[in-house]
Amino acid sequence: MSVGLTAERRELAGSVRGFVSKNVPMSAVRKLLEDGEGFDRETWRQMAAQLGLQGIAVPEIYGGAGYGYAELAVVLEELGRALVPSPFFGTVALALPALLASEDEGALKEFAPGLAGGDLIGTLAWVEDDGNWNGGSRTAARQAGGGWRLDGHKSYVIDARAADVLLVTAEAPNGPSVFAVDARAEGLERKALPTFDLTRRLGRIELHDTPARLVGEDGAGDQILSATLDRAAVLLAAEMVGGAQACLDMSVEYAKVREQFGRPIGSFQAIKHKCAEVLVELEGARAAAHYAAWSADENPSELPLVACVAKAVASDAFFHAAAENSQIHGGIGATWEHDAHLYLKRAKTSSILLGDPTFHRLRIADRLQIESGKRP
Amino acid sequence: MNAVATEPNAPVELTDAQRAFQLEVREWLAANKPADLQGVSQARRQPADAAAALEAWTKKLHEAGYMCVAWPKEYGGRGLSGVEVALLNEEFHRAGALRITRGMGEWLVGPSIIAHGTEEQKAHFLPRIIDGTDKYCQGFSEPDAGSDLASLRTKGVVQGDEVVVNGQKVWTSGYWDANLLFCLCRTDDAAPKHKGISYVLIPVKDNGIEFRAIKQATGFGGFAETFITDAKAPLFNVIGGLNNGWKVAMTTLGNERGGNATTQYVQFADELWRLVADAKRLGKLDDPHVREQLAWAYCNVEVMRQSGFHLLNALATGQDPGPGGAGSVNKIRWSEYQRRLGEIALDILGPEALVTGEDYKLAPWQSTFLMARTGTIWGGTAEIQRNIIAERVLGLPKEESK
Numbered sequence: 001m002s003v004g005l006t007a008e009r010r011e012l013a014g015s016v017r018g019f020v021s022k023n024v025p026m027s028a029v030r031k032l033l034e035d036g037e038g039f040d041r042e043t044w045r046q047m048a049a050q051l052g053l054q055g056i057a058v059p060e061i062y063g064g065a066g067y068g069y070a071e072l073a074v075v076l077e078e079l080g081r082a083l084v085p086s087p088f089f090g091t092v093a094l095a096l097p098a099l100l101a102s103e104d105e106g107a108l109k110e111f112a113p114g115l116a117g118g119d120l121i122g123t124l125a126w127v128e129d130d131g132n133w134n135g136g137s138r139t140a141a142r143q144a145g146g147g148w149r150l151d152g153h154k155s156y157v158i159d160a161r162a163a164d165v166l167l168v169t170a171e172a173p174n175g176p177s178v179f180a181v182d183a184r185a186e187g188l189e190r191k192a193l194p195t196f197d198l199t200r201r202l203g204r205i206e207l208h209d210t211p212a213r214l215v216g217e218d219g220a221g222d223q224i225l226s227a228t229l230d231r232a233a234v235l236l237a238a239e240m241v242g243g244a245q246a247c248l249d250m251s252v253e254y255a256k257v258r259e260q261f262g263r264p265i266g267s268f269q270a271i272k273h274k275c276a277e278v279l280v281e282l283e284g285a286r287a288a289a290h291y292a293a294w295s296a297d298e299n300p301s302e303l304p305l306v307a308c309v310a311k312a313v314a315s316d317a318f319f320h321a322a323a324e325n326s327q328i329h330g331g332i333g334a335t336w337e338h339d340a341h342l343y344l345k346r347a348k349t350s351s352i353l354l355g356d357p358t359f360h361r362l363r364i365a366d367r368l369q370i371e372s373g374k375r376p
Numbered sequence: 377m378n379a380v381a382t383e384p385n386a387p388v389e390l391t392d393a394q395r396a397f398q399l400e401v402r403e404w405l406a407a408n409k410p411a412d413l414q415g416v417s418q419a420r421r422q423p424a425d426a427a428a429a430l431e432a433w434t435k436k437l438h439e440a441g442y443m444c445v446a447w448p449k450e451y452g453g454r455g456l457s458g459v460e461v462a463l464l465n466e467e468f469h470r471a472g473a474l475r476i477t478r479g480m481g482e483w484l485v486g487p488s489i490i491a492h493g494t495e496e497q498k499a500h501f502l503p504r505i506i507d508g509t510d511k512y513c514q515g516f517s518e519p520d521a522g523s524d525l526a527s528l529r530t531k532g533v534v535q536g537d538e539v540v541v542n543g544q545k546v547w548t549s550g551y552w553d554a555n556l557l558f559c560l561c562r563t564d565d566a567a568p569k570h571k572g573i574s575y576v577l578i579p580v581k582d583n584g585i586e587f588r589a590i591k592q593a594t595g596f597g598g599f600a601e602t603f604i605t606d607a608k609a610p611l612f613n614v615i616g617g618l619n620n621g622w623k624v625a626m627t628t629l630g631n632e633r634g635g636n637a638t639t640q641y642v643q644f645a646d647e648l649w650r651l652v653a654d655a656k657r658l659g660k661l662d663d664p665h666v667r668e669q670l671a672w673a674y675c676n677v678e679v680m681r682q683s684g685f686h687l688l689n690a691l692a693t694g695q696d697p698g699p700g701g702a703g704s705v706n707k708i709r710w711s712e713y714q715r716r717l718g719e720i721a722l723d724i725l726g727p728e729a730l731v732t733g734e735d736y737k738l739a740p741w742q743s744t745f746l747m748a749r750t751g752t753i754w755g756g757t758a759e760i761q762r763n764i765i766a767e768r769v770l771g772l773p774k775e776e777s778k
Contacts, residue, residue: 002693003387004686252770267773269759272766279765280708283700284679291682294387309678312671361671362664370670373656375649 001070003294009074016078019051024084026339029199032085038201039086039162047086048118054092055116058100063113068297069231073238073289080242083342085199087121090159093235094228095122098167101227102178102216110213111165111180123163124232125154125205126225133355135225139207141170141177141214148172148179148214150207158353160203161192168205168212169221176221179212186210197349199342230307231296233354237289237307237314240350244282244314247321247343251275251328258330271328278321285310285317304367312360315351322347388638388689390463397460401467408436409473434476434508444482444506446635451490451498452506458634459692465639480550481505481512485558488575488627492616500612501577515545515559515578515602516625523760524777525560526569526622530604532561532576534618538608539563539576545602547754551587555580557602564619575621577613578604593746595736634701637688641680644710647717647744648673654741655724669720676713683709699769704761711751712758718745 005013023043032038047053057072058064072092079088096115099108114120128136139152150170160166166181166188181188187210193202216224252275255266265271292310295302322344326333333340351357368376390398412429422430437443446461447453456464468475477483486505489498504510521528530543541561548557557578564572578585584607587600616624652661652670660666683700690697699705721741722729732738738746752758766772 002389002689003682004689005695006693007695248770252772255772264773266766267775269763269775272772273759273762275770275772276708276762276765279699279770280705283698283705284683284709287683287686287700288675288679291387291685298387306678306682309675313675313679358668361668361675364671364674365667368671368674370652370667371656371661373653373661375652 001068001294001298003070004290005074009071012071013074013078015051016053016075017081019047020078020082020084024082024086026082029083029085029342033198037162038198043084044086044121045118047088054088054118057092058096058112058116062108062116064116069234069293070290070297072235073293076235076238077242077245077289080239080346081246083199083243083246083339083346085201087123087159087162087201089200089232089235089239090123090163091115091121093232094124094158095163095165095167097231098124098178098224098228099215101224101231102220104216107180107213107215115165120164121159121162122165122167123157123159124167124169124228125157125160126169126229127156128153129155129204131156133229133359135169135176137171137176139168139170141172141179141212143173148212150179150181150210150212153204153206155204156193156353157203157205159201160205161190161201166205167215168207169225170212172214172218172221174217174219176225177218178215178221178224180215181207181210181212185212195349197342197345199346200349226304229354230303233307233311233360234289234292234296234303236350236354237285237310238293240314240318240347241282241286241289243343243346243350244278244285244318244321247318247325247340247347248275248278248282250340250343251278251321251325254329265328274324274328278317278324281313281317281320285314288313305364308360308364308367311354312357312364315357315360318347319351387685388692390459390692394459394463394692398463398467401464402471404440405467405471405473408440409471410436413474430474430476433474437476438507443476443478444486447482447486447490447502447506451486451502457691458637459688461635462637462639462688465636469639469642478505478508479511480514480558481510484514485512485577488558488624489615491627492575492620492624497612497615510556511550511554512556512558512577513548513551513554513580513602515548515557515604517547518544519546523757526573528560528562528573530559530561531565532563532574534563534611537611539574539611539614541576541578541604541607541609543604545604546590546599548587548600548602549598551600551602557585557604557607559604560621560625563621567619570622572619573621573625574618575615575624576609577615578607578609583607593749594738594743634687634691634697637684637691638681640684640706640710641677644677644680644714647714648677651717651721651724651741654721658724658726658728660724666724669724673713673717673720676709680710680713699765702765702769704756704764704769707755708752708758708761708765711748714744714748714751718748721745 052065053075055064056067057069060066099112115122126135127133128138130136139150141148141150154168164183168179168181169176170179187208189206191204193204195202255271256264258265288310292306295306326340326344329340332338410433413433441454445454445456449455486502489501516525518528518530532539532541557580559576559578560573561576562572563574584605586603589597590599590601592598655661655666687697687701722745725741767774
């Protein structure tokens with residue numbers, strides 16, 4: 001398959017956009033900001049029942065539709081454009097890629113069909129209180145009575161409270177490993193964190209002698225985590241491209257109708273140039289996100305580099321788009337009533353999540369082994 | 377890392393005909409590529425042996441039909457689409473073969489004649505561009521007409537069957553070996569400013585045209601001021617009719633779009649890795665700040681490469697490339713990137729950037745730093761490109777101008 005928007009992918013984008021505008025318009029997003037759970041379960045069910053979105057990139061043998069990341073990126077772009085609050089990211093961008101990366105047949109059969117079908121919500125918990133996006137190591141796993149038990153904590157866990165199953169990284173005797181923890185397991189405490197971005201919920205979990213199921217090999221954690229985070233970075237980049245597009249659309253629309261000095265502010269070069277700069281960055285980010293998604297499907301050896309490129313470029317583009325959108329809207333853009341702040345918060349927090357642009361640029365330098373001075 | 381559209385797992389879907397064309401070029405290059413052109417470019421001054429080799433290669437390319445390939449077949453071109461030109465460029469790059477073009481004659485003058493010339497003009501001027509007989513230099517900008525090109529004041533007066541031209545042009549490139557100046561002049565003072573302009577091909581030799589080289593910030597030439605005094609051109613050399621020159625000047629060949637989509641990034645990637653090597657020589661690659669700046673540059677080059685695949689794939693599969701395919705977006709992207717890279721390079725050089733060789737001989741990064749300042753000016757400044765994006769892509773209202 002080729003890169004970018006094929007006719008089929010455009011059609012998919014259109015269906016998702018139609019679904020979102022009908023089921024999760026901005027008025028619904030606003031209501032969910034105040035909601036304890038932070039998302040609408042009926043919408044979640046309909047995403048699966050009507051469009052099969054959760055399973056789009058899951059192989060058919062595990063209950064999915066068997067498409068790829070290129071299609072999934074299209075979905076994330078639309079969800080990001082409309083700021084849809086839902087546990088989609090945790091389930092589809094973290095839990096499912098981790099399960100697939102583990103190549104653990106048993107775990108895949110146990111969890112993937114539920115996650116792909118919208119019956120289960122999942123997430124991956126790998127960061128601890130120190131906020132290291134490479135993963136924390138203070139959670140320990142030990143074998144007990146034929147099973148495993150975990151002790152420790154995880155923080156900044158995306159969709160932690162909504163999840164039915166949490167994939168948790170922990171230090172096992174053979175090294176870092178991934179475990180599945182049932183949300184109802186004894187010794188698991190989940191606490192919602194009060195988030196700056198109210199459209200994406202985070203939590204902190206504590207594990208006290210909590211029973212867990214090993215996913216993949218004992219000691220394969222770093223490999224699974226690395227493969228998962230590359231894919232999650234690509235999908236977050238796609239989501240950010242959608243958010244940036246929404247900001248540019250809002251800016252342009254407002255600049256055409258808002259008049260000062262007797263003319264639309266969009267006729268002033270100061271405003272025009274802001275919009276043009278955002279478009280240049282946005283289109284670069286779109287190319288990078290689509291290319292990285294294509295790589296995840298067709299050319300995975302390139303993924304570790306292009307995923308970082310996409311995350312860095314899309315983070316900068318979305319924040320710039322959201323910041324200029326606030327500025328172009330003037331005073332009204334600084335109010336709670338206006339949507340500009342929702343995008344501004346989503347942009348900044350998404351830029352930080354999974355590692356900020358500096359984190360990803362330094363990772364690129366590492367992965368290129370730039371210190372050799374030679375082109376790889 | 378250097379994936380082009382033709383490698384396994386390529387992100388671009390090609391038709392059978394496109395693949396056949398690609399193979400044809402590949403095989404021709406394998407059989408004909410000269411061995412003696414390593415490191416030679418189409419530059420102004422060449423050592424004698426390189427110049428001879430270059431001439432022989434140019435002749436071979438011309439005879440095999442590799443000149444003006446995007447022009448329609450009936451005018452001596454090959455009628456290649458943007459996708460095919462891109463494949464051609466990829467094959468030349470892959471083979472390490474220098475792709476020779478006819479410069480401004482091929483990219484600017486020819487397309488204007490094809491779009492607006494009479495059949496007689498096409499029959500006369502186009503073959504002479506293809507075979508290299510006519511070489512053009514550009515007479516558009518004037519001291520008081522830069523971004524506002526249509527305010528130009530060079531005057532053309534029709535006398536009998538000639539146009540007599542007087543005025544001054546600036547930023548004339550390629551003047552040293554040109555025999556024709558393609559020139560915009562005002563032939564109707566009374567008309568609105570975009571309407572009274574004519575596009576005239578003026579012979580250079582013994583015709584009242586004087587070039588004075590402009591010394592640039594690098595200390596070297598490259599452009600000239602052009603003084604035009606009673607220069608005469610037959611009316612036959614007016615393209616598109618009198619007072620219709622603005623439209624003619626704004627012409628580009630529609631089908632050449634995307635021709636450099638997948639090879640444009642190559643020179644920027646090469647440049648970046650040269651900087652990495654210099655940073656290594658200076659022992660700076662352990663510095664996280666330097667590492668991040670180089671990775672930032674890498675991201676920019678990757679965006680150029682990946683955007684190229686998007687554009688090519690959209691063109692190859694007949695889809696709308698969207699605003700990302702707009703020329704102004706690409707121009708802003710590469711020119712502002714290179715300007716910043718030049719700054720980063722001098723910062724990495726540190727004290728080495730403070731000194732030059734004897735006679736103001738600049739180090740390559742000092743030249744890059746200075747030359748890159750002009751990338752955001754020529755061919756439409758970065759500000760004009762932003763206006764174009766804002767008005768034509770985003771639909772923001774035009775500002776009134778006089």
